[in-house]
Amino acid sequence: MKSSFVFAKIAILLFSLVLLASANHTHEEFLQCLSSRIPKSIIYASNNPSYSNVLDSTTQNPRFLSSSTRNPSVIVTPFKISHIQPTIYCSKKHGVQIRIRSGGHDYEGLSYQSSVPFFILDLRNINSIQVDVEKKSAWVEAGATLGELYYSIAKKSKTLGFPGGLCSTVGVGGQLGGGGYGYQSRTYGLASDNIIDAQLIDARGRILNRKSMGEDLFWAIRGGGAGSFGIVIAWKVRLIDVPSTVTVFETVRMWEDNVTKKFVHRYQRRASNIDKDLTIFLGFRTTNTSDEQGNSKIQIITIISATFHGSRDRLLPLMQEEFPELGLGKEDFKEMSWVQSIVHYNNYKDDDPLEVLLNKTVNFEPNPFKLKSDYVKKPIPDDVLEKLLARLYEEDIGYDFVEFFPYGGKLSEISESEIPFPHRAGNLYNLRYMASWKQGENTTRINNHLSWVRSVYDSMTPYVSKNPRGAYLNFRDLDIGVNPNESDTTSAYNYVKQASVWGTKYFKNNFYKMVFIKTLVDPTNFFTYEQSIPPILHH
Numbered sequence: 001m002k003s004s005f006v007f008a009k010i011a012i013l014l015f016s017l018v019l020l021a022s023a024n025h026t027h028e029e030f031l032q033c034l035s036s037r038i039p040k041s042i043i044y045a046s047n048n049p050s051y052s053n054v055l056d057s058t059t060q061n062p063r064f065l066s067s068s069t070r071n072p073s074v075i076v077t078p079f080k081i082s083h084i085q086p087t088i089y090c091s092k093k094h095g096v097q098i099r100i101r102s103g104g105h106d107y108e109g110l111s112y113q114s115s116v117p118f119f120i121l122d123l124r125n126i127n128s129i130q131v132d133v134e135k136k137s138a139w140v141e142a143g144a145t146l147g148e149l150y151y152s153i154a155k156k157s158k159t160l161g162f163p164g165g166l167c168s169t170v171g172v173g174g175q176l177g178g179g180g181y182g183y184q185s186r187t188y189g190l191a192s193d194n195i196i197d198a199q200l201i202d203a204r205g206r207i208l209n210r211k212s213m214g215e216d217l218f219w220a221i222r223g224g225g226a227g228s229f230g231i232v233i234a235w236k237v238r239l240i241d242v243p244s245t246v247t248v249f250e251t252v253r254m255w256e257d258n259v260t261k262k263f264v265h266r267y268q269r270r271a272s273n274i275d276k277d278l279t280i281f282l283g284f285r286t287t288n289t290s291d292e293q294g295n296s297k298i299q300i301i302t303i304i305s306a307t308f309h310g311s312r313d314r315l316l317p318l319m320q321e322e323f324p325e326l327g328l329g330k331e332d333f334k335e336m337s338w339v340q341s342i343v344h345y346n347n348y349k350d351d352d353p354l355e356v357l358l359n360k361t362v363n364f365e366p367n368p369f370k371l372k373s374d375y376v377k378k379p380i381p382d383d384v385l386e387k388l389l390a391r392l393y394e395e396d397i398g399y400d401f402v403e404f405f406p407y408g409g410k411l412s413e414i415s416e417s418e419i420p421f422p423h424r425a426g427n428l429y430n431l432r433y434m435a436s437w438k439q440g441e442n443t444t445r446i447n448n449h450l451s452w453v454r455s456v457y458d459s460m461t462p463y464v465s466k467n468p469r470g471a472y473l474n475f476r477d478l479d480i481g482v483n484p485n486e487s488d489t490t491s492a493y494n495y496v497k498q499a500s501v502w503g504t505k506y507f508k509n510n511f512y513k514m515v516f517i518k519t520l521v522d523p524t525n526f527f528t529y530e531q532s533i534p535p536i537l538h539h
């Protein structure tokens with residue numbers, strides 16, 4: 001008994017040494033493979049003094065800064081396509097998985113961490129932008145940020161824009177491949193709805209465009225998470241006509257004020273049906289307020305912020321008709337150019353130069369976070385909403401959020417199967433629950449924050465979309481794939497079935513078409529990651 005136990009321990013020890021040695025062996029060979037094919041100046045092995053800086057500079061969720069799974073064996077920062085093809089070759093030859101990173105904003109950090117041996121292909125240097133004002137289109141490379149794209153368009157035209165996300169530091173590669181929702185979506189559709197061509201490197205290293213990849217693959221990469229199918233080098237996008245003046249307003253109200261409750265009650269029923277030029281976001285969080293007597297009180301505030309693609313003269317009667325209880329007047333509305341509205345909502349001052357959009361650092365203190373999302377199809381009953389918001393008091397003041405992003409408008413005019421992103425007509429708004437905390441908290445505290453956001457999500461099950469319970473890919477959530485009944489992924493059938501748990505939440509039935517396309521274009525599953533689309537023939 002005892003000796004066999006010791007023997008087992010020795011066997012395990014030997015086995016681990018063999019594993020370690022072979023991992024080192026693979027690592028060295030992989031490095032050699034790269035070094036003999038691409039410039040050493042774009043290869044960052046872990047002993048390179050710049051390795052940590054390159055790794056951390058776009059680790060956008062500080063929750064993963066200390067994660068032990070965030071240790072790529074190498075980071076490669078190519079400048080051109082001829083640097084990328086050899087990395088695919090070496091990656092295949094030595095079995096080191098690839099993670100593709102443009103801006104590093106994946107909420108679960110999937111572009112820069114993994115529990116299997118991996119390296120990062122970091123596209124930060126592939127970031128040029130060409131705007132064609134005449135043709136109202138632009139080619140934008142994957143490593144460019146949204147801020148750089150908006151800036152480049154605005155430099156050439158005051159009446160052209162692009163409907164992507166709000167946050168200027170988000171990379172174009174991931175954002176356009178996964179949907180791309182923002183203040184412009186109700187008016188002009190998602191970023192993915194406005195892609196007209198792409199340049200993609202497939203698992204065989206071929207450079208494809210829309211014509212040579214064919215319409216099926218071109219369909220899959222617009223909103224399906226392009227990283228399951230290849231490496232997007234550039235997108236060609238349709239630019240939209242924006243009015244020379246847009247109007248923004250922001251107002252903060254106390255949730256305990258009956259007027260606010262009346263407004264939110266109406267908002268749930270109307271915000272997705274109002275004029276599609278108007279998009280109103282709602283945010284709820286706790287704050288510490290003081291009254292005239294100096295008594296402090298923790299209260300929930302409702303932050304109401306909006307963009308209107310038109311003048312304030314047109315907005316005024318619209319707001320008076322739709323949401324008279326807010327009592328907003330012309331003086332509450334600010335007119336500015338479209339691009340200045342992006343500057344405004346990135347937390348800069350309205351008269352800051354447009355160059356702030358080129359800054360790669362977010363203009364606020366980034367906190368570690370965990371976010372979950374839902375689609376709401378029927379107004380949440382007032383008493384349920386009260387209970388949901390009351391839960392904000394359970395976490396640290398100002399660190400947990402509930403947010404409403406309205407749908408409808410142009411989003412509802414596009415069919416569910418037009419591109420993989422399926423959340424179209426019938427959705428009132430996307431509901432987000434987010435826990436965040438200060439950097440450096442201990443594991444116990446962090447686990448409490450994570451439990452909080454998961455339990456809030458669970459409590460909302462009866463009131464949100466069902467069968468499947470929808471989720472938005474660019475609000476990546478690794479929790480939603482867990483189905484304990486289907487943990488056996490050794491058969492091809494179970495492998496796809498397991499993935500369908502999260503796949504149908506993000507994509508509804510489009511998931512199965514994506515599996516089919518994946519099977520055709522990447523049958524050996526070279527482009528694989530924790531939530532990548534599986535091919536049928538795998539294993």
Ligand SMILES: *[C@@H]1O[C@H](CO)[C@@H](O)[C@H](O)[C@H]1NC(C)=O
Pocket residue numbers: 017020021024
């Ligand atoms: C593997 O490589 C690392 C760093 O190069 C080294 O510290 C470690 O001792 C090596 N392990 C083995 C088992 O060779």
Ligand SMILES: *[C@@H]1O[C@H](CO)[C@@H](O)[C@H](O)[C@H]1NC(C)=O
Pocket residue numbers: 258
């Ligand atoms: C707010 O609404 C509640 C419940 O309807 C009511 O009891 C209360 O009097 C109202 N408060 C004000 C200031 O109108």
Ligand SMILES: *[C@@H]1O[C@H](CO)[C@@H](O)[C@H](O)[C@H]1NC(C)=O
Pocket residue numbers: 288289296297298397
């Ligand atoms: C709220 O703010 C007041 C005044 O700044 C402070 O004395 C009090 O401790 C704060 N309350 C909490 C719970 O942080």
Ligand SMILES: *[C@@H]1O[C@H](CO)[C@@H](O)[C@H](O)[C@H]1NC(C)=O
Pocket residue numbers: 356359360361362363364
């Ligand atoms: C970019 O933004 C950060 C954070 O707001 C700021 O510290 C930095 O100075 C800015 N850099 C430039 C070049 O404007």
Ligand SMILES: *[C@@H]1O[C@H](CO)[C@@H](O)[C@H](O)[C@H]1NC(C)=O
Pocket residue numbers: 442444445
């Ligand atoms: C974690 O931090 C909290 C609050 O700072 C503290 O009360 C608790 O004892 C800490 N737990 C551990 C295991 O260190």
Ligand SMILES: *[C@@H]1O[C@H](CO)[C@@H](O)[C@H](O)[C@H]1NC(C)=O
Pocket residue numbers: 483484485
């Ligand atoms: C797992 O199986 C049990 C028993 O058959 C069933 O009640 C439960 O709903 C299943 N869970 C999921 C997530 O499918």
